Amino acid sequence: DAGITQSPRYKITETGRQVTLMCHQTWSHSYMFWYRQDLGHGLRLIYYSAAADITDKGEVSDGYVVSRSKTENFPLTLESATRSQTSVYFCASSATQGAGGYTFGSGTRLTVV
Amino acid sequence: GENVEQHPSTLSVQEGDSAVIKCTYSDSASNYFPWYKQELGKGPQLIIDIRSNVGEKKDQRIAVTLNKTAKHFSLHITETQPEDSAVYFCAASTGGSGNTGKLIFGQGTTLQVKP
Numbered sequence: 001d002a003g004i005t006q007s008p009r010y011k012i013t014e015t016g017r018q019v020t021l022m023c024h025q026t027w028s029h030s031y032m033f034w035y036r037q038d039l040g041h042g043l044r045l046i047y048y049s050a051a052a053d054i055t056d057k058g059e060v061s062d063g064y065v066v067s068r069s070k071t072e073n074f075p076l077t078l079e080s081a082t083r084s085q086t087s088v089y090f091c092a093s094s095a096t097q098g099a100g101g102y103t104f105g106s107g108t109r110l111t112v113v
Numbered sequence: 114g115e116n117v118e119q120h121p122s123t124l125s126v127q128e129g130d131s132a133v134i135k136c137t138y139s140d141s142a143s144n145y146f147p148w149y150k151q152e153l154g155k156g157p158q159l160i161i162d163i164r165s166n167v168g169e170k171k172d173q174r175i176a177v178t179l180n181k182t183a184k185h186f187s188l189h190i191t192e193t194q195p196e197d198s199a200v201y202f203c204a205a206s207t208g209g210s211g212n213t214g215k216l217i218f219g220q221g222t223t224l225q226v227k228p
Contacts, residue, residue: 033215042119042202042220043157058215059114090156101147102216104156 006091006105013081013112021076021108023091031094032074033102036060036087043090049074081112115140117205119219126193127227134222136203137185143205146179146186147216151200161188193226200224 004025013019023032034046035058045058047066055066063085065077078085088109092102116139126132138146144165149157163170163177163186170177174193179186190197200223204216 035218040122040220043204043218045215045217048215092156101159101162102157104149104158106154106156 004091004093004103004105006089006108008108009106011108011110013110015082015112016080019078019081019110021078021089021091021110023074023076023105025072025074025091025093025103027093027095027103028071029093029095029103030071031096032068033092033094034058034064034066034074034076035090035092036085037090037107038087046076046089078110081110083112086110086112115143115205115207115217117203117217117219119203119222121222122220123223123225125225125227128193128195130193132190132193132197132224132226134188134201134203134224135185136187136205136219137183138205138217139184140205140207141181141184142207145206146177147204148175148177148188149202149204149218151202151221153199157202190224193224195226195228198224198226 007022030051033048035043037043044060049055049068052071068074088107090107091105094102119136147162150160151157163179174191176189200221202221203219206216
């Protein structure tokens, strides 16, 4: 199916564990983004990518790692999960450079215990 | 970097009334201002956007206005309906050549439309 999909939908992990959140889009959009959503903070940018093998940090990148070996995939890894990383994570993609809307996935709700 | 402030954080209106959500931005180079609607358990969806060369844009019951001098923009929803209840986000970006155009979002407004 065409679109942008995130997996898993829900994840519970323990403090200190590594966890990877997956994002896959079928449009071959060049631009992909990871945001986290927390009450009172809106959506904050973690990492973004302009193309395969090109990634850059957003405003809250500490503790996170991304890769983009293929245009359609943009996984986000928490190297050693902390309770402060409990959040809802959204992946988004965009075809345009700059003034264009994003298409968001349905999100992954991550709980770190 | 860019900073976007959004107000109010919650808004409750009666069905049929109008709702207005306001945002201010800090970077005068920002030139693209989208609005997103997020329903419970879903990702945000683009509902309307405006570019810096336009002062107002309408799409049926929703409209967005932009004041570049004051660096603020607003979302107006008229004749509200219960299905308008959701969280609304404003955003700003500095799009264009050589820029990834990453969006900076406001904190969100929870709109409740009472039947």
